[in-house]
Amino acid sequence: MDATEAPPAFPKIISVDDHTVEPPHVWRDRLPSKYQDIGPRIVRAPVKSMSFVGGKFxxxxxxxxxxxxxxxxxxxxDLHRPLTRLDTAVGHTRDEIRLEGITYEQMRPGSFSVPERxxxxxxxxxxxxxxxxxxPRFCGQTFTEAKDRELALxxxxxxxxxxxxxxxxxxxxxxxxxLTLIPLWDPELAATEVRRNAARGVRAVCFSEIPxxxxxxxxxxxxxxxxxxxxxETGTVVAMHIGSSSKMPSTSPDAPPAVGSTITFANCCFSMVDWLMSGAFDRFPNLRIMYAEGQVGWIPYILERxxxxxxxxxxxxxxxxxxLRPPSELFADHVYGCFFDDAFGLRNLDAIGVENVLYETDYPHSDSTWPKSREVGESQMGHLAPEVVERVVRGNAIDLLGLxxxxxxxxxx
Incomplete structure (x- = not known):
């Protein structure tokens, strides 16, 4: 590039891992009237206690x-689950983000409203x-654990x-x-739901990292x-978010949340080895899986091992x-890692594969790079060729999700 030539503009981001906080009417407006008193609904009430220790909320x-x-x-x-500041932390300083219950009025509207999003x-x-x-949690565990299967479906x-x-x-x-859910308790019903949604253009479904x-x-x-x-058969990507096994990594029952937050990638690591050694990719040659919020810097050594x-x-x-093939070859054809802040992984991108890495912003969670995801990307991808940045920031997502x-x-x- 000529010294007087401006660097190429950072591509518009396609984030493959953000979150929605469901508005109160989602199930109220869609379930039969007989389920109004036991289906998911919002109740305003005080918080008696709340903790998140040893990976348990x-x-x-x-x-x-x-x-x-x-x-x-x-x-x-029988479930009572409060909205918390960790569900929607963007717009607050790091020291303001605590484990506390909140109301819809106290969260950023973009968490649940499309125009504001x-x-x-x-x-x-x-x-x-x-x-x-x-x-529903990251792969619909809330409904999988429910007693009434008809209501859950x-x-x-x-x-x-x-x-x-x-x-x-x-x-x-x-x-x-x-990004849709499946009834995890019945693989035949799950297949039916995948096909129902694929028929209306859906190309990604949630699943558990470690069932x-x-x-x-x-x-x-x-x-x-x-x-x-x-x-x-439908080209639907299996998307697994950290914590989609309802068991975040931790070292002991009394470990502070900072321990688990540091090693959140561990479940993705274990899960990926499971898939690579399962034979699933040989049985289903068009199957593709992705790991949301797992970062990517750990992948080269795991593939080597x-x-x-x-x-x-x-x-x-x-x-x-x-x-029937080396796991690294299976990874190249079937697996995608996702990151929002991983300078080390980007320095080792060649060892992972440019085609296998996707960008995310994690809005509105506490780890989110909002509103500076472009600046973070520019600082961490400055050493990469423009065509590589384009691939990572949006091109791979376009191909994977059929956009x-x-x-x-x-x-x-």
Missing amino acids: APEMGAPGHDGPIADWWVYE LADMDVNHVQSALCFPTF LSVRAYNDWMVEEWCGPQAHGRLIP PHLGLPSIHTDHWDPFLRACD ADVVWEENRAWGGVADKV TGEGLWRAGV
Whole structure:
């Protein structure tokens, strides 16, 4: 580049990991009337206590008249889950972000309102965004744990209808990309839901990084084959967010949250090895998976180690007859890592693969780089060629999620 020539503009970001805080009407407006009193609904009540220690979130709702701080709570069957400042932390200084209950009026409107979300995306140089859920948890664990399976299935479908028709509806102008849930307790129902949503243009579905942590079979069985076959045949990406096993990494029951926050990538690491050694990619050659908020700097060593184990130990390691190629080759064809702040990973991008890395902003969580995601990207990607930056920041997401060339989602495509 000539000394007088301006550097290329940083590409408009396509974030593959943001979050929506569901507005109060999502299930109220979509469930049959007989479920209004037990389906998901918002109740304003005091917080008696709340803790997050050893990777476990433990809130307790106060009785009427309790003098604790007031919060909006999702109530569903026996579950009481408050909205918290960690759900929607953007716009607050780091020292203001504490584990506390909040109301909708106390959160940034872009957390739950489409017009305000688009405005906050504009501030952050973000063109399009894929959003994970909040109340259902990252892969719908809330409904998987419910007693009433009929209500749970209706709740999953209601969420998906809201996601496709309202959150990603006409007012989003193609800038919000749908990400749907499945009924995790039944792989045949899950396959049906994947196909139902794929028919209206959805190309990403939530799944658990480590299903046995949820009391479900592992991916080393054939239990998930109907679901995986549906994803393979419809081009639906399996999206796994850190914590989608309901068990965040920690070292001890009394470890402070800072320990788990430092090692959040660990579940992605364990999960990726599971998938690479499962044989799933040989059975389903079009299947693709992505890890949201796992960062990418750890990936090169894991691939190196996995290849060594496959080469040296596959006979006694139980994978000789089902993992037919080196794990690093499987990774290149099937796996995507996602990051929002990973200078080390970007310095080692060649060891990961330019085509296998996606950018994210994590809005509106406390880790989010909003409103400076462009500045963070520019500072960490300055050593990369413009075409590589374009790939990482938006091109890979366009290809993976079947977006238009302009990076927008089109219903029914």
